[in-house]
Structures are given as C-alpha cells and as structure tokens.
Amino acid sequence: MTIPREHYLQAVFPTPFHARTSAANTLNAWHRWRDYTVADAYFDVGLEYTALRNACTVFDLSPMTKHLITGPDALAYMNRLVTRDVAKLKPGRVGYTVWCDDAGQVVDDGTIFHLRDHVYRLCSQERQLDWLHGSAPGFDVSIQEETHDVAALALQGPTSCAVLKRLGLAGIETLTPFGIRGYAFEGGELTVSRTGFTGDLGYELWIDPELAVALWDRLFDVGQQVGLKPMGTFALEMSRIEAGFIQAGVDFLPADRAIRAERTRSPFELDLAWLVDFAKGPFTGRRALLAEKARGSRHRLVRLDVEGNKPAKDAFIYDRRRKNVGVVTSALWSPAAKSNIALASVEMPHGAPGDELWAEIYYQKELKWSRLMARCTVVEGPFYSPARRRAVPAADC
Amino acid sequence: MTRYDVIVIGAGHNGLTTAAFLAKSGLKALVLERKPWIGGAAVSRELHPGWIYSNCSYVCSLLRPEIYRGLDLARHGLQVAPYGGGVTFTRDGDYIGGYPDKDVRRREYARHNERDADAYLRYSRDTMRQCRFIRSLLMRTPPDPASLRLRDLRELAHLGREFVKLGPTTMGDTIRFYSMSIADYLNEYFESDLVKAHHAGSGIIGTALGVHSPGTAYVLLHHYMGDVDGQVGSWGFARGGMGAVSNALAGALRAAGGEIRADAPVARILARDGRVNGVVLQNGDELYSDIVISSLDPKRTFLKLLDAGDLDADVVRKAREFRIRGSSGKLNIALDGLPSFPALGAGHPLVAGDMHFLDTLERFERAYDDWKAGTWSKDPYLDLLIPSLTDPTMTPPGKHYMSVFVQYVPRELAGRDWTDADRTAFRETVFDQIARYSPDFRSLVLHAEVRTPQELENEVGLTEGNIFQGELTFDQLFFNRPFPGYAQYRGPLRGMYLCGSATHPGGGVMAAPGANAAREVLRDLRRPAIVPQGWSDD
Amino acid sequence: MTEAGRIVIVGGGHNGLVCAAYLARAGRKVLVLEAADRVGGAAVTREFAPGFLVSAPAHLLYGFDAAIERELRLAKHGLGYARRGLRTVAPGDAGALILDGADVVAGEVSAADRAALVEYVQRQRRFAAVLARQNGRVPTPWNLARFALDIRCLGRAGMRELLRVGTMNLHDLLEDRFESAALKGALALDGVLGAKLGPRSGQTFFTSLQRADAHSLPRGGMGAVTGALAIAARAAGAEIRVASPVASFVVSSGRVSGVALESGEEIAADAVVSNLDPKSTYLRLLGARHLDAEFARRVQHFRTDGCVAKLHLALDGLPEFRGVPADALGERLIVAPDCGYVDAAFDPAKYREFSPQPVLEITLPSIHDPALAPAGRHVLSAIVQYAPYDLAGGWDEGRKGLFDATLAVLERHAPGLRSRIIAAELLAPPDLEREFRITGGHWHHGELALDQFMMLRPVPGAAQYAAPVDGLYSCGAGCHPGGGVMGNAGRNAARVVLAALRRAPAGGAA
Structure with a gap:
C-alpha cells in the first residue's frame, strides 16, 4: 500500500x-x-x-494484523519463529500458536494459515513486522504485511x-x-x-x-x-473470556513491548504448554523454555469460578493466608456458563486445581462502593465449549 | 554588616531552586545575581518591542515535577503547554513527521521505510528502558564509589538495586548505551538514513561531539527523560517564555522569605582556615554567611571566585580540565507573520512542533567537522520552533516568534573572538538554510537576535557558552560530575556547595541539581528533609 | 568417522592453537582444522615477494600473555625474539622524537612534558595491569566482581581516576597535560591503531591501554609465535590439519555434533571450538536458523568493519627517515606528527573514504632479523590508517589511490624510499577479509570498544565462550578480551570447555 x-x-x-x-x-x-x-x-x-x-x-x-510469508524457506522460517511444529500443519489448515523472544517470553499469539505450499498467513494481535524481519536472516523468505489488503x-x-x-x-x-x-x-x-x-x-x-x-x-x-x-467488540470480549482465550495486552504483556523486566509471561505461564514442541528443532526461546521447564515457572494462568455474582475485574488474588499471589486479567459474569468467571495470573505454586484462592472485588451499586472477598475455584478447560463448536458436519440450519 | 544563613551565587533556575527550598526550610537565604535581571539561561526578554523571546533555553520538559509541585510553581504562575510533533525536511521536498498520534506516526515512518516504522516501537521501548533507569537517579545524590561512608554505600546500593531491576538483557544494553555513538545506536534499529537523521539531533544538541562519537547515545536521554504531566518524552513551552520558570522560582523563594539581589556581581568567595564565611561583591560590599552555594560552573567557581591558595592543587587542576565547550548558538527572530513551509502545506499541524533540516547522518557529521575546524557549521543542525503558535502571548496578534537553536557553533573562530561581521555571516548561514524550505521567511523577519557561545558566556556567564554547564559525557556524569570526589554537591571548603548544571544530573532546565544541593545542605545542617526525592516510577 | 571424546577446533590462529594446546595438555583428544595451507591465522610470516618475508597482518607482538608463554614452554618450542621493548620513533625534520616507555630519549620536549609523560605512562601501566588481570579471566559475574575489586584496590584516587578517564577521548586528555605536538601525536596514535576511532572519539583512552605493553619482534616474524604454539599443541598430543576449510557445523538434535569440511568430509566431535570471528561462527558456519532471533540480530550488529590496511614493501636497501639516526631505524616508526593530523586522517573514514594522508606504524624487521629478506635487502611493514572496509566506490578502485597516498607520505618522511622499492603489496580490509578469513577484515575480529567489551563481547549470551547452542564454543578475538596477539581468549575458552566436558561427560547432551 x-x-x-x-x-x-x-x-x-x-x-x-x-x-x-x-x-x-x-x-x-x-x-x-x-x-x-x-x-x-x-x-x-x-x-x-x-x-x-x-x-x-x-x-x-x-484491522487484525496480517502478514503473508512466502518462499522456499517459509516452513523452516515459521518453525524457527513459533513454538509449535508448523510441519504438522498441512496446507488448508490453521493453527493457533505463540512466539517467544530469546528469554522464552511470549511476544504475541496468533493464527497461522497454511494457505498452500510455501505460503503462510500469520494473523497477530500486535504489529510484528520488525520481529518477523528480525527473525528472517538466514532464511529465503519474503514477509509482507497485508493488513490493508x-x-x-x-x-x-x-x-x-x-x-x-x-x-x-x-x-x-x-x-x-x-x-x-x-x-x-x-x-x-x-x-x-x-x-x-x-x-x-x-x-x-x-x-x-x-x-x-x-x-x-x-x-x-x-x-x-x-x-x-x-x-461489536464488547460482545466479542464476553465470548472470548467464556471460551478461555487470552488476549495480548490484556492477559499478558507482549514481550517485545515490555519496558519493565519480569512483567512478561512464558507459554507455560499462560497455560499454553501444549503449544511448545521441543522435539521439532530450534526455535526462538527454546533454550530458555527448556531451562524454565527444568527449573519451574514463576507464574501460572488460571481459570477461576468466582463465588457470587460480582465480576472480579482487576481483582487481586489472595491465598488462604490472605497473601497477595496474583491478579485477575479478564473477568465477567458468563451468561452462557451461568457462572462468575475470571482469568488470573498467579504466582507459583498457587493455582493448582483444588487450591483455595480468594478474589478481592470492589463493586458499586448506586455509587455505594463495597468490597468483598470471594472464594475462587480453579477450573480446568474452557468455561464454555458447546459440542457444536467441533461437530462435523456442522449444523447447517 | 549583613549576615545570612545561606548565600547562593547566581539566580539561574538552579540557584533559585536551591535558595527557594532552603528559604522554605526557614533559613535566611540570599541570591546574588550579576545581571540586572534574573533567570540565567532560563530567561524571557523583550528585545524587540512587543515580542518576548526565550533568549536561551526555549522548551521545557526536564523540569522535575517533584520540584514543580514541591515549590508550588503553578501557584507562582508557571504553566507549561505541551506541543506535539517534530519534522525533518528532506532536500527533495518531502519530510518525515513525528506525529503525536502513534498510528499516524507509524504510517508516516512507513511512508519512508516500512520496516523502520515497526522498528520504531523497539527503539522507543529500549530508549524508554534507559529513561526509566535514569529517572530513578535524577532526584538523588550520586554516591562516591570510592567512599565507604554509610550514605555513599546506601546510594550505591540504590543504584545497584535499580540496575539489577533492569534484568540481565537491559543491564548489558545499558552499559552499551552509555558508551555508544548515537549513529551506532540508531543503526541497530533503522535502515533509512532519513529516519536516523530524524532522531540523531537529540544525541548532539549542546554537545561538542559528532553523531559518530562514542558517548552521544546517552545525550539522547536529555531529550527523552523529561515529561509533561506524566507523558515521558513530551516537551512543552513555558507560557510567557522560559523566564516564566525563573520568575515562578523567584516567586516561591520570595514567598518563603528569601531575598534576591540583582546587579550584584560577586568578586570573590571569602574563605579562611578551610571554610567559607561569605562573599565580597565587586562593589566591595562584604556579605557574610557560613554557607555559600555556587550555581556557576566549576571553572568560574574554583578558578575565578576562589583563591587558588584556598584550594588543593588537585581541585584546581580538575577545574581547569573540566570539559565545557561552546558548541551551540541561537537565533531569536521576530516575524511579521507565519512563514510558509511548502513541503508541509498550509495549516499543517507539525508547524507547531520542532523543525529540522538535516536529512542524513553525513550532514550531521560534516556539521561537526566544521566545528572541529574552528568555524560554525556551514550546513548546521537547526532546532526551529515557532512558540507563538502555542503561546500567542509572546507576540502581537498575528505576528510570530521563531526560536532557532543552532548546532554547531564554536566559542572562538579559529582561536579568535567573534566579530560583528562573523555574527552577520553566521546569521545568514542559518537564514539560508531556513529560506531553502521557507521561501517567504526572509521577507517576514523584523528583528533577529544572534547568540553565539560568546554572548552566552558574556551574558549568562556559562563558560565558553556551553548550554549544559559542561559536556555530558560519562567522564562528567553522575559521580563524575563535575569531578570525582565533589559530585555530592559539597565543595572542597567547609560550608561551600555547588548547585548548578555542572553537578548531577546535568543541564537542561531540570532544577534537579538545585534541589539535590538543597537537600545536602539541609542534611549537613541536620534540618528536616523538605526537598522531595523522586516519585516512584514503579 | 567418529571418535568419542574429541574436540574439534575450527581455525588454527594463535587463539585456536593456544586453546588446542591447553585442551590437549588436559588429556583431551584435539583436532585443529585450518583452512589455509599453514597455521597461524592473522599471525603468520608470509612471503609476499620472492625471498621477502613479512608478518601479516599483525607485525608486532604486545600484550601476549606471559603465563601462556611459560605454561606452554614456547621458548623451548622455538619462540625467540629478534628484539624486545621497541622504542617509538617519530621522524621529523628537526630531529626525531624517540620514546622509550616513559623516557624521552630524543626530541625537543619540555621538562614539563617529560614529567607529564612519566605520570601519564605510569597511569597507563597501572590501569593496563588491572585490565590485563581481567584479560586472563572468563567474564562471568563473579569475575566481574573481582574486576571491581581490582579497581577498588587502585586506591581512592586511582579508582576515581579510572572511572573518570575510562571513557574519555585521548585528544582532551593529551591537550590538558602536554605541550609538544609530536608527543601528543605519538600518544594519540596508540588509542586509534586498529580502531575506527579518531583521537577525539570517546573511549580512545581505553583503547590506548591495549598498547601500554612493550612491543616486540619475534625472531622469524609473527609466524614464529604461532609456529611455536603449533609445536606446543602437537607436543601435547593435538592433531593439526591444514588446508581443511570447514563448510559448516553439523547440528543434530539441537547440539553441534561435529563439522562438515568443504571437501564433504564430516568429523564428529563432542565439542566444537571456533576460532573464527563471531559472524563467521554464528551466521555462516552455524547459521542464524539455529539461533534465537534476538541473539542473531545482536551478532549481525556486532561491528566488524575493519579500518586498517597493511602495506608491505620489499626494499633493495635501508631507507633513511628524516631525523632518524641509523641505529633507530629498526624501532617502531610512526607517522602521526600531531593530534590534528591523526584526526584529519580519521575524518574521511566517517564518509567511507580513505585518508588522503594516512597515519602509519612502520617496522623494518629485517634489520633485527636478516633472515626475513635476502642479504642487504629489507622489508618494510606498515599499518596504514584509515582504510574503511566499505569504501565508497569500492577497493578495486581505491587500492591504488591509498597505495599512492601512503607512498607519498612515506616519501615525505623517508625521501628516496620510492626508488628502493622492489616489490609492494597493499592489503585493504577486503583483502584481509579474503586472505585471513575475517569478516570485515577487522584484525580484532570486531571493533574493540566498551560496547563490545568483556561480558558484552561479542554479544551477551556468548561472552563466556560457550555458544547458546550446546556443543559449540568460541575462542577467537571476537570474545573477551579481544584482538591483538594475546592468547587469552584461547586459554580462557579452554578452561570453559574443560569445565563443561567435566559436567557433561563425553557424548552427553544437555
């Protein structure tokens, strides 16, 4: 353009x-x-x-940021860029992925569209051209932003x-x-x-x-x-939290934008270990992630079912001894799951299933502010995931 | 015989800040100023009827908000109005604009180089990391790393803590940042020479170094580490010109019971048995005080106001070797109307920001070569602003004031002083560059004040006309400013202090040196610590 | 072919050989692979005209770690000196300036300058000693603390002084303390030799510390140093193969498991140690794709553009230099008459042009070492600055121009020299790059500046000799403490490799 x-x-x-x-x-x-x-x-x-x-x-x-990645080394390039094995993504398939910096911290998440041989579209939350080009030396690929196209x-x-x-x-x-x-x-x-x-x-x-x-x-x-x-975006936001999806800039800080150290998160810390494939060969962050795996992570992303009906937006999370161990990153009353749900980032070892956690919630009714401590239950899997989401053939009427 | 608790020499913004805090603490404070007006280099003067010039310093961002608030400067009339943007013109009739809106700016960069547009985010991130680090040190006294005193160890520990907080990657980058050239630093981000040139000016303003000289990357911080109302890196105009800063400080001082005596040049600092006991003015008046604080640069303070006999030979040598070079000039221009810049087109928002005309790093470096050769840059770096677009009170309605900062301009021309003919030729060099991008500019000029380092030295009293009161290279920064062992605002004599920009954290209208010096004086007097330390930036 | 427990060292430069010798002495099976027909890398003695031998590109030995010389018993293995402790001689019409360390042996220099020189040289030596200690250490956080302690031990005044002047430019320091233009020129030269810096550039005080050591001429040229190292390595059991250029490292399951030669042969190894410059090591032989992206970007930005050319002249007799007594001709001759001259030589380099009047460091080694030239004839070796790698217009055009400019300067200081030339060659940075396989032709493998120093050299994450890929190490001048023929990088790297192999025994992957 x-x-x-x-x-x-x-x-x-x-x-x-x-x-x-x-x-x-x-x-x-x-x-x-x-x-x-x-x-x-x-x-x-x-x-x-x-x-x-x-x-x-x-x-x-x-407005979603889109990049077209083509060339003989497109697959090798994608594999070094992202944490999962792109070789397993056949033409005509899409894969959700994250990519990390050298320290194994998540730069962004997005979807890879394997449009045809040697042609990939990468959709991301943030602008990534500098990062994508920075990852390109040594590969015969062409990278073009095609957001406007x-x-x-x-x-x-x-x-x-x-x-x-x-x-x-x-x-x-x-x-x-x-x-x-x-x-x-x-x-x-x-x-x-x-x-x-x-x-x-x-x-x-x-x-x-x-x-x-x-x-x-x-x-x-x-x-x-x-x-x-x-x-509009407001309703979309409700549905994505119900689905348990994370969002850059909300549930994690993109590592390549972080000014303060230790504000970023690794895939393990975002409950995305399933996206990390150590067996596929080198990718940016692999060494750091291997070390993290051996050493243990500092944080964990948890899905919480919060007692009561007051949304836990921005709430601090406490352990049973009332020690602050984390913060809610996204929360709402879920109309689909009929529960009070939240995504939170908590310090390890907190947040294991069955762990007792508390959310400090501030809310107001008619300008009267109240504070309440609500007990939270750690939930595994998405809050809402109807069978129709996966059904093939899809319901067509 | 008049006796004061403290005497401050020089009514520049730092001297006034020190005095204001000390007066606020209940001390009887006197500020002595050589000139009939106060303000030093933060001054507004009417040299052409109806036009107020910010004669020397011209924009405001570094002034520490802790001081702004601590001395109630808003109540004393200071108002800072932020302006947006900046533009670098190219010789082929185009430009690159630093629009305040980040998406518009990205698109503007992408217009010249798509990759650089995204690389700018990485550049801002890394520069901001450096800003955060240094901002945590501005309102503190540097430690003496060679000392084992508790106070120094505590400050060293603070420094260490802030450094470790950066994380391993940024720690290494910080060391690199302090030792690199601005050109090498920019090369790590950008491909386009225009984009690099657009950012390079901040590395050399006021500095007798070229863009390829190691150490210039750091100078960048003096243009990024300030803020206007929390917007880090933003710049603004003091309403009524930079004199408004000094006037507000003077207001705060007077409100606290302090006194300013203008037209009162100090001849000498009185000292006996290793301690100061007052000053003697050039008219012979003697004023007594156990505490004398100089806001002048170390050369003036140690080599002119003090007897060599009162000082260690080592201090005299260090003062003599203190590096303070004039490298900048300034034109203040009264305009009959708003000049047009055809590349931008009428009504372009970037006219309200700063304008630059060097579009390659090579032109920057060649400008520096001229300075090395003992002349002003024949193709200089200009930082051109029209403050009256933001603050209409500076000129009659419909008229404009143009402030043109010029880099590089030497203190002496191949070893001799400036003549009027030189000044005219210098003015024409600058006019020529502006006129190349603004054809109607010359016809609008009503009056122009030409300021070379010589004027800056003679009028403001900055040795060699260096705007920062000393070069901002690592050998003269932090615990090395002005020199090792004297970076804690205390002078070599008991009761003597330094509070000018030649002390940490250096030049720019920051007032932090003045505040930090006041804090040390109060500490020595065992009085309550009323000078704010930096606000936590988390 | 595979052989368990073997360490392959890629590149038989002085650091590679030092590393090989130490590893072999520790009982490791070591194979050195050298691309050229002989070992030595950039410290060799080569015949540039029939019967004329010259050290190239390095032509003086300084800063060579005495511990290495002792521990590897290099004297026993044939390292001797034709001359040690060379003086510095600046030709001049009114008589040469001759410096011997802190002494002014000849030259019109005021008493104040002489005193200042003593103070100056003492300071240089004190600070250089602190650096030299650090040179022998792996730049780990622990050793950084030891370095800080060493600085602390300089005493309050010394510590303050080092922290102040450490980043300063030589021009200002010299202007403050000296009057004699010739003296300032000579001292300024030490800060800029081998660097893309002028005397007014910050950090030139720091770079000058590298030159604080005495300069020597090994008997037989610089090749004698690497020759002795090769003998020491072989004596310890290392195998050295020349004419064996490595095409790439072999990576399997995320670790470097060997090397592939250009001949197609693959050699397995438990550890591969690269003596090559960082860009060759990481971007060419390993490949960016095996590296994390930010690391690769940092390696790309490692500043490697050389700015030095090398002139070799075969002479039919001894030249005469203006004002230089005959017995001083064999010293280290310099052309840097004053600071301004050096600065003026530097300025064009900023614009990708060579110096119209270059600065020179000249040796006539055949005076002390007659074997280097046929009887009665002589060799002149000169470092010529500034010669930017990326010369505008290219070196095919530029080589002749710089050669003529250099000869014009030489002729001015040594009238009649031109007529004595039998053969000549000028090696510009691209020639050095090609001949000595150093990216950018930079004799330090990369600019030796504070932003590329110690734990930042070549880049964080590889500064402790181990690469961020298992099984790969570096031992070249691109690592701490950098270039010059010092040998520290090779010795430090050997220590790191041995420690790593002890942790993960042969064949083990981490």
Missing part, C-alpha cells in the same frame, strides 16, 4: 465494511483498533451477545454454517475446525476458515477489500432468516 503524504488528514481509517457497519451502528459507538475504527456495539451489547450464542453474528475483523469478517454462532450454506458455499458443513477452503465470490475469491475467537461454531471470511461491501450485503440477504446480526 502506498501511503500519501497527506495521510495525517485522516488519522483513522474506515474499514472496508465501514459503509455498512456505520449504517448498522445505531449507537454510534466506536473505538480505535490501531489504524481503523470499529464498532463497540451496534444496538445492544447483551442482545448482540445473545445473537452470537443463539443465532449468529458478524464481527468486522479487518485483506478484509475479514468473523461469522460466528450456531447458525453461521447455515448462513454460508445459503450463500451457496457448497459442502461448507464438511469443513473441519481449523480447516480452510476457497470459494468463488463475485469474480474474486472468498477464503473461509473454520476459526474464531468466540468458542462457538463459526467461520472467518477473508476477501479482497473491493468485494467487502458486496459480501456484507449478501450475508445479510441470506442471513436474516437465521438471525444474523452485527456484533
């Missing part, structure tokens, strides 16, 4: 869907997602969330497959979780991946920005009957 000298006159860009998202945004509620504005909410956060879990929603994902929508919810079916995507119900498939769309290509950030049945749609509005319109043409609604 060539940037005009006068780019400063428009500090924040509309996304390729803006013509439609702005028309749909009855609340006129927006926030900034780096270069773009996206909707906080369109009509009502609670109802948008309900639409997601009950029917389906679209979320404008276009690819428009994206997350279509999520129990009826999402039905929407795509009605759109005419033949056989979409057979697409397995983390699968990718391409379809022709209005003279261009629509790439569909069965991925998402909601922990529900859902897809992500990737398309040329020129065709973005047409895609939106077609989706709503066919989706009305199965309850399709637009969804």
